Amino acid sequence: MSVERTLTILKPDCVKKGLMGEVTKRIQEAGFRIVAMKMIRLTPTTAGGFYAVHKERSFYGELCDFMSSGPCVPMILEKENAVSDFRTFIGATNPAEAEAGTIRADFADSMGKNIIHGSDSVENGLFEANYFFAQSDIVALVGE
Ligand code: DAT
């Protein structure tokens, strides 16, 4: 296994519910190192660019509206096997199918409003990290 980076977003429902602290604490306790972080408000257009891979899907409009409905908190996380481990940590997209103890099982209301994002591959994680952050925003290097 090698050290990887993954991109997460504490979504607008996470921020609105006052769960930023709790979720961030769990992320750190699970061994993920935060190497970049900020709070931003997406627009429907910038949310759409992030989720461009889903643009033909029926839920795309709803997804862009939700992701621009309030502030969110993107972060770059670093850990051994970060991409796969973080997907396990957050749980299935549909919270009804998420394993007990995962972030989505514990906090998400629905498939659309599911609290948190996690990259699904190292390659997509790089695209997603670059979508939100410049190299100069990243505080540590892999292997440091
Ligand atoms: P994930 O976020 O687990 O990677 P995804 O990439 O398939 O899931 O979809 C991106 C987001 O789009 C997901 O977090 C919530 C929303 N979404 C996916 N499928 C949906 C559906 N059937 N109805 C409503 N929203 C959906």
Ligand code: MG
């Ligand atoms: Mg996805």
